[in-house]
Amino acid sequence: MEGLKLSNAELMIYIHPSKSRNVYQAIGRELSGLLFQYNETFDGVLLAYDADVKSKQAKILSGLNPYFGVRVEANLLLFDPKPNSLVEGEIVKISPESIHVVVLGFSAAVITDVDIREEFKYKMRDGEGCFVSRSHKGHTLKIGTTLRLQVQSFDEEVMHIAGSLLPENTGCVKWLEKKNTEQALHMDRDHKRRKIA
Template sequence: MEGLKVSDAKLVVYVHPSKANKVSQAILRELSSLLFKFNETFDGVVLAYDVNLPSKIARILPGIHPYFGVRLEAKLLLFHPKPNMLLGKGMVVKLGQQSIHVIVLGFSSATITEEDIRDEFKYKVKHGKEVFASTSHKRHKIKVGTILRFLVKSFDEEILHISGSLLPAHTGSIQWLDKNLEDGSHIDRSTKKRKESEGRREMQEHEKEMVDVAAFSMNTDRRHKKSKRPKSGEDS
């Protein structure tokens, strides 16, 4: 999905002397404090990290409080949607006559207002449920639970809020778009099947991406726990 990237980072983590016997824990705690916040240095919201914990050697910094300066390298999973990017993993959580509310990757909210919803979508209430139904394609509907592909207008880095748009013709329900976007063009049958298969995979990857984000950082914790096990022959 556009807006996601993995970045290699070289960091210096400052550890208080009181944590000298728990350096690894202090580093992990410091890295965890970066999660789900926009970081100007890395130019994105830090979603997860994978780090190789350093040796116990650290340099004491001069000053009133002699902190330990620990250098390390880490891989960071970053999210930074920019104007005119297409996001394809937004789940509709609420809609009304004048707006559609979306959650992206389970943490960032997005709003698409009436002025940014193209005219073919008309608001209706069917069987007590709200829906935006296309007047051009009867099966193209947007309702709670729909996975949307939409265009980014702007991103508020402070509150992690996205303003989106459904004005372009290639935006809307991913499930419908991937099955019907090529209609009217001269695409052979094998290409159409491939596109349908890609569409199904994209739908399935909506949940998988969230699992991958969690697994990305869990690897660090597992290695940390493993490193704490005493080696054979060492004093307990």
Template sequence: MEGLKECEANLVVYLHPSMAKCVNNAILRELSSLLFMFFKYNETFDGVVLVNDPNVRSNLAKILPGIHPYLGVRLKAKLLLCSPKPNMLLEGEVVKIGRQSIHAVILGFPSAVIADEDIRDEFKCKVKHGKEVFVSRRHKKHKIKVGTIIRFLVKSFDKEILHISGSLVAANTGCT
């Protein structure tokens, strides 16, 4: 899937002196603030941080002066970032289908909406067993329903609310 990238970051983590006995746990706690809890786009890394794998370079920490002297620990971390851009192919799980749109989630957090005008004409919305389903007129087994994994093109990505607008117009999109 496009939109995922791995990068190495050189970081300095500032720890309170009370954490000096368990530095590794304190580092992991600080780095977890970059992760899912905040579901926010990080301008520094140009993406949403999904996973981090810290590697402390040395066991030395620099004491920073002040009223409460903090410890500065240098580390290198491998980060997995989600950074969707227009015209990238993404995959997501369909969570809701309506006559006007298909709603999906990507990697469990950002929402994606594919509006009616961005769905190929070959797909027709039908109600089967009380549930709405998009069925292909060309390939009867090609159905998009809740729980289906779909591949779509990114039209736009709103960094503030992590919302993706997608398209199923291209031939290489649809059920995977």
């Protein structure tokens, strides 16, 4: 999935003197407070971190509250989907006008009817709405399906993605992988036939 990136960072974490007995726990709390929020410094949403104290020496800051700074080296997993990148999520709601998806368990994505390619037609099956491909009957989008969509925009404040199903490489992930496997097998057979001939 695109939109995920690993980043190495050297950070200065400022800790209150009352937390000096357990510095590692204080660092963990400071970094945990940044999780699942867009951070301009990191240029993405922090999903996970692995921090290591770089130096045993701390720098005391003068002022009203004498905080001390600890240098930390951290590996960060960030989520920052750019326009035209592909992300995957689970469909949670379908209506004739839109498909609602949850990406990575925390970010909402919506695909409106103008961004769903004409190949898909809305139908009711077993009392639930779904989109079925007119050209490939096995390609069905329903609640619980893992969907690959193209990012049109990402609102950092509310973690909302506006998505699109217009490109051919979007849709049900299982169906797309099966299609790619079949195409690879078909190409391999053609290559072997040419070799034999």
